Amino acid sequence: MTIWSLLVREILHRKLNFALGVLSVMMASGSLIGSVTLLRIHDIRTGQILEAKQVELAKSMAQLKDDTRKAMLKLGFNVVILPKDQNLSDWYADDYASKYMPEDYVVQLANSKVVTVRHFLPSLQQKIEWPERKRTIILVGTRGEVPNLHKSPVKPLVQAVPPGTIILGSELHRSMNIKVGDDVKLMGKSFKVQACYEERGSKDDITAWIYLAEAQELLDKPGKINAILALECHCTGDALPIIRKEIAGVLPNTQVIERGSRAIARAEARTKVEEQARQAVENEKAARATLRQTREHFASILIPVVVTACAVWVAVLGFTNVRARRDEIGILRTLGVSAKHVLIMFMSRHVLLGVLGGALGFGAGVASAVYFSAAREGADVQVIGTDFSWAGLLLASVGGAAALAVIAGWIPALMATRQDPAVVLHEE
């Protein structure tokens, strides 16, 4: 016969008292572990939600950026670089510059490290009278895009007009019944028709494009151009001041005009959408944080109340147990069992009660939290399983519960040791 066998037999004899104690500790431990688990699942779930939203955002932003790029390309060049001394009122009225700048500017620009514009297209254009056809046309001389040496090569927006050829706008070739391959004369020089454009509903319909050097010769402007067309990169917000600053750094004797407001409006709309999407992610983040705070607050009230109530209940059960065993304690002391052994016997009972309650509370708390999270919030239980450190939590639950039971059982156990056998026996 040992103290331990006596302990086990007593527990088996007073099952209800012990079971109620275990249940009580289980409730305290379960509420604590459940709350902790719920908050940890909440954090994991928040991470998952935000990560999914970030991925979704990045995907849609990439799509929007691509859409914008395509739209910009479709709409063509939207930045015009003009000589600095060009009167803009005249330029807006005539739609071409009356001042000129060296053709070399485009090469300087292409060789520079500007990043806000690309696809540089030098042009020389002027409204002229087509003497052979008695028609007012816009003559554009272009040599094709100048590649930017500091950027990856990109497909040109427009194809260069080969020397000796001409491209005609729809109004010109239709009204004069000119077809691709025909030979036409312009200011005494022969050109083969390279292409006839469809109607665009713009001044392009009355425009004729020829090779730049030939235009310079016909218009008597050797080595001169009056505009460089470029494509603005899609930048967030108001990009024009940045573009102007960059170009002024390379070509101080020029000025920059932005065209294509539709594209800009679309780009800005997309920027707005991006901002809204980012805001939605932030809102989700804030909502999750608020929900966590609410749960934390609830747990901070629930846990102390439940733990205190359970500790009191365990202590009451302890007192009941000591009271019921008064006679037994009396006879054990009479038989020579020391107060220390009586204390060990009662405290061991509480440690066992705490360990069992803690282990069961761990199971119940985790199961409830996982069930709640999976059923109510759709959390992926398998992911939760891999992200969790169960061993640490189990250890904390069992250790904490044992400590709670020991603290709650301390006074009843002390009371048991102070049971005077003489008093018990005297009461016979």
Place this chain on the structure above:
Amino acid sequence: MLEFKDVTKWFDGAQGKVTALSEISFSVQPGELLAVRGPSGCGKTTLLLIAGGLLSPDSGQIGLDGQDPYELGPEMRNKLRARMIGFVFQQFHLIPYLTVRQNIQVASLAAGANEAAERTQELISHFGLDDRAGHVPAQLSTGERQRTALARALLNRPKVILADEPTGNLDEDNAKTVLGYLSQYVSDGGCVLLVTHDVRAAGHATRTLQMSKGRLIA
């Protein structure tokens, strides 16, 4: 073996000090069954508890095999009690969730478990409890309970048995049986201090002392 010398004990009562024992002196030797008789409340149980090292006297000395238990510390006194004294009570004081065998063995908790199992079996057979060894007290008759208590008292081969009204709850046959076992223990060299108001019990004594209001009167 057991000696009381001018032992006095009083308690604090509502009316002031109440003297439970007044200058009690006597001794019990091996082979002697001393019965102390007297009416309820005369101090018999107090006398027994003091003899058992459970209640310290206010004055006087106790000798238990030449040793005063109250000169020892609590731990040593516990050990002395476990080794030298066996207790038998009117209410048996068996542990309700232990079987007869376990209730007997429980006396080895403090005294040590050497030969406890063999000694337990020997006592079970001696007291005719073989067929009841696996039963808990609630399943026993009062006679069986007292025999179990007596077996528990004898487990550690004590030199003294202190018996407080051991036949108080027993019918005549069972009382005779229990007193017979006590007489046998005495004839085997043990000594018994029996406090009782039962004339039958006193009849088995080798010597009888009469007690009244805390004093020995004869």
